[in-house]
Amino acid sequence: MKFIEQNIQGVWVIEPSVFSDDRGYFMESFRQSEFEKFVGKTNFIQDNESKSSRGVLRGLHYQTGEHAQAKLVRVVQGSVLDVAVDIRKSSPTFGKYVAVELTAENKKQLFVPRGFAHGFVVLSDIAIFTYKIDNIYAPNHEASIIWSDPTIAIDWGISEDEILLSGKDKTGKLLTEAILFE
Ligand SMILES: Cc1cn([C@H]2C[C@H](O)[C@@H](COP(=O)(O)OP(=O)(O)O[C@H]3O[C@H](C)C(=O)[C@H](O)[C@H]3O)O2)c(=O)[nH]c1=O
Numbered sequence: 001m002k003f004i005e006q007n008i009q010g011v012w013v014i015e016p017s018v019f020s021d022d023r024g025y026f027m028e029s030f031r032q033s034e035f036e037k038f039v040g041k042t043n044f045i046q047d048n049e050s051k052s053s054r055g056v057l058r059g060l061h062y063q064t065g066e067h068a069q070a071k072l073v074r075v076v077q078g079s080v081l082d083v084a085v086d087i088r089k090s091s092p093t094f095g096k097y098v099a100v101e102l103t104a105e106n107k108k109q110l111f112v113p114r115g116f117a118h119g120f121v122v123l124s125d126i127a128i129f130t131y132k133i134d135n136i137y138a139p140n141h142e143a144s145i146i147w148s149d150p151t152i153a154i155d156w157g158i159s160e161d162e163i164l165l166s167g168k169d170k171t172g173k174l175l176t177e178a179i180l181f182e
Contacts, residue, residue, distance in 0.1 A: 001014060001015070001016050001017055001028065001031065001034050002014070002015040003034075003038035003039070005038075006098045006100075007093075007096075007098065008084070008086050008093045008096055008097075008098050009093070010039075010113040011084055011098045011110070011111065011112065011113065011116070012038065012039055012110070012111040013100055013108055013109070013110055013111075014035075014072075014108070014109040014110075014111065015106075015107070015108055015109075016028060016029055016107055016109070018107060027107065029074070029109075030072070030132070035072075039111055042070060042072075042134050043134055044072065044132035044133065044134050045133070045134060045135070045136060046132070046133045046136060046137065047130065047131070047132055047133075048130065048131050048132075048133065049128065049129065049130040049131075050128075050129050050130075051077075051126065051127070051128050051129075052122045052126070052127050052129065053122060053125065053126055053164070054122050054123070054124060054125050054126075054162070055121070055122060055158065055162040055163055055164045056121070056122045056127075056163075056164045056165075057119060057120070057121040057122075057147050057156065057163045057164065057165055057169065058119055058120060058129075058166070058169065059083065059117070059118055059119010059120060059144070059147060059169065060083070060085055060117035060118065060119040060144060060145040060146070060147060060149075060172065061117065061118055061119060061142065061143070061144055062087065062116065062117045062118065062142075062143055062144075062145075063135065063137075063138050063141045063142055063143070064141045064142075064143050064179045065141065065179075067135060067138040067141035068114035068115060068135060068181065069114060069133045069134060069135040070111070070112060070113050070114045070133065070134045070135075071111070071112040071118055071131050071132065071133050071134075072109055072110075072111050072112075072131055072132040073102065073109065073110050073112065073118070073120075073129065073130075073131035074102055074107070074108070074109040074110075074129075074130060074131065075102040075103055075104055075127055075128065075129055075130075076104055076128045076129075076130055077104050077124075077126060077127060077128040078103070078104060078122065078123070078124030078125065078126050078127035078128065079101060079102070079103035079104070079105075079122075079123045079124045079127060080101070080102055080103075080120040080121060080122050080123060080124075080127050080129060081099055081100075081101055081102075081120060081121050081123060081156060081157050082099070082100050082101075082102045082110050082118075082119075082120040083097050083098070083099045083118070083119050083120065083154055083156075084097060084098045084110065084112040084116045084117070084118050085097040085116055085117040085118075085145070085152055085154075086115065086116055087115065087116060087117050087145070087175070087178065087180050087181055088115040088116075088180070088181040088182065089180050089181065089182060090182055091115070095151055095152055095175060097152055097154055098110070099154065099155070101123070102120075103124075114134075114135075114181075115181040117143075117144075117145050117178075119147060121147075121156045121157070121158060121163065123157070123158065143173070143178060143179050144168060144169060144171075144172035144173065145172050145173055145174070145175055145178050146169075146171075146172035146173065146174060147163070147165070147169065147172065148160070149172075149174055149175050150174075151174070151175045151176065152175055
């Protein structure tokens with residue numbers, strides 16, 4: 001299992017070791033001791049899964065204040081471009097983002113720390129997205145930043161007319177209006 005810190009401190013790409021044979025493959029998708037050696041103490045308490053079709057963009061989401069969530073995300077079918085945006089006002093990388101293609105083939109995972117907005121866009125016909133979070137779902141403390149925020153200027157890798165959004169995501173706030181982290 002390889003841990004590669006990204007160009008924003010605290011954001012990690014994890015590449016599990018895959019053992020293939022004539023039956024298929026085996027891999028450890030998560031080992032707490034290894035994870036904590038690189039990323040630090042994290043207590044994941046909830047697993048989520050979503051299925052989406054090509055062009056669906058879920059994000060940019062986060063939970064505010066003490067309800068903030070760290071996420072360990074991966075794709076088990078298809079492929080997505082996954083994006084984590086630093087929205088901590090005091091961070092030297094405030095407003096900067098990491099974008100990584102996560103696919104069922106490359107088996108890459110992305111660790112998104114608390115203090116980040118997170119989202120992904122589906123690049124394959126179907127994508128099944130599964131992830132661990134370290135703080136319980138708090139619907140009254142959810143917030144969204146619009147996917148097309150001009151200050152962040154994310155290159156999603158697909159044309160705007162292909163993007164499918166929920167009603168909530170169509171009304172995400174600009175970074176300049178959003179509730180941020182210290
Ligand atoms: C997130 C969540 C949702 N729900 C229910 C609430 C709605 O009835 C339904 C769909 O929720 P939503 O449209 O917010 O799902 P996503 O757009 O996939 O939201 C997620 O998308 C991006 C990628 C994220 O990083 C967050 O984990 C999360 O915000 O599931 C729950 O019951 N528990 C939960 O933890």
